[in-house]
Amino acid sequence: MKAWILRSFKKGIITSKFPKGKNESASPWSTLPIYTKGRQDPYCPVDAIAEGRVDANRCISCGLCYPEYEPSTDIHGSVSSVSVKALKKSIRLYQIDVGTCGACNVEIMTIASPQYDIARLGISFTNTPRQADALLVSGILTENMREPLKRAYEAMAEPRIVFAVGACAISGSLLGKAVSEALRVDVTVPGCPPDPFTIIDAVQKARGFK
């Protein structure tokens, strides 16, 4: 027991002040690339680049557009079409994987680690969609997960917010179909996988904090 206490004192406070303060880190290539020099429209395997701009919903963080494009390191790329003020005090999230490579799942779970500590913002995970305010869907829409996804959505109480987390869920990326083919998506969280700060930022936007 002593060892744990001493260790905690040695470490000090490591939790981010985000969103009030600035994000301490960003996974560069998980943020939107921006044009810097040379050819405006270099090769992009998911056709995300047109006329010098990158479509955040399609970008898979492959970096093939480098050095013409470089990462912006801006973690505020999510877009929310809802602003549910009733969830300002607390929001419960249920994560559902419909066809991921595993990275989005792990990044979603990472927001509960001490550096982010989402509990301080009133955000928590739940083990059942029955108790969830929001569904965090990640991965491409695989045929066999259509029904479980629909069932999870139907099990939720109103207002049920749907987040498409990562390029696969938003656009199908390289590998398949977008989640929007099965459900209405309220919030898009771009990145492959999205940075944990981007996920927190998206949740806050859906709660009407920005």
Next chain:
Amino acid sequence: MRQKDIAFIESGNSLYTLDRFTELPVLRAQSNTTGMQRENISTPDNNTLSVFPYGPSSGGMVESVYFDILTQGERIQKVSYDAGYKNRSIKLWGLSMSEALLRIERMNGVHSAAYSSMFCNICESGIGLDVPEEIGYLRVAMMEAERISSHLFVASRLTGGASQNIAHMNILLLREELLRTFASVFGHRYFFGVNRIGGIGRPVDIKGFQKKVRQISDEYKEIFRTLMDSRVFIDRLDKSAIIRGENSSGPTMRGAGIKKDGRNSHRYYEDLEFQTITADGGDALARFIVRSGEIQESAGIIEQVLSHAENLKMNISVNHEGSAFMSGGYMETPSGDASMIIKTESGKLVAMGFRSPSILNMEAFAESIGGNTFADFLFGYESLGIWICEMGDLL
């Protein structure tokens, strides 16, 4: 006993039984799920067995996977699984090697450095490319760093499951520090886009990387020692899901005392000094001890290779259009040995074969968990580091 119950009991474990999607009552639309959560089956000796359907999307599991858990009281009799729900059927046929690499990287995003390094190595051997030695060293550094991160993830799952909350948070803290270091050095927390056939895709500044990795591995060593003093933690893992023999892969097999590690015979690891960590017992505790030991070894390997890999330059102007070859290879991923064989014509993939360690480990888990209690299920599963994503098809 209904026909489907007989089928379930007799069928045993099987992969990709997608047809069962319509058979299993819990997944039928508009069915009465309450009555179907627990189905009682009478055996000839009048003991009552219960089938607990679990998944495919369940709180507490990292990925979507379905289990039928056959129990007698609290004791698990048998586990049958269906890993096919999230099968993405990744299509590689007809793609160029560079296009295929992007998909292989996403076969298992958490082990993308190992998968992409394996694929690049196979392609480079097939084309006959002479890749600079420093690139091989950098790939080893990425794979070993990824191994540490993956093992920390497994350790966090085990400590979390055992309600060792302070240890759990301390391990998550270390893992996040490590991922942030990956982001600043390699530009991505999961190494996406770093490997290219013939080299690397962007400049990498490795300054200070090995020092940070050593600091994290040393801190983990302290946590591990403290956990090994915890009777509660050890009791939760001890004798859970015992796996013996060679029907598994990676740390799972080494946890059964078998000294096999794909790195010992891989050319990337020639001239590198490291120990193959093994443990006795074959249970969740042995696998945890192996993973913890491997974290220290991986930190040592990174120190060795990065002393050779300074001044890395991008080398991506490789012309492999029109190449035709058949080539294969393997790589020791954090979960075990992955292997692949590909055939190309005119620079495009026309045939491929692939085996991931999770296929073997999942079979081993399903066989080993019988006889354990419900409470052991999580420790058994998580201690194997199984990734469902890598069990899908490559077409």
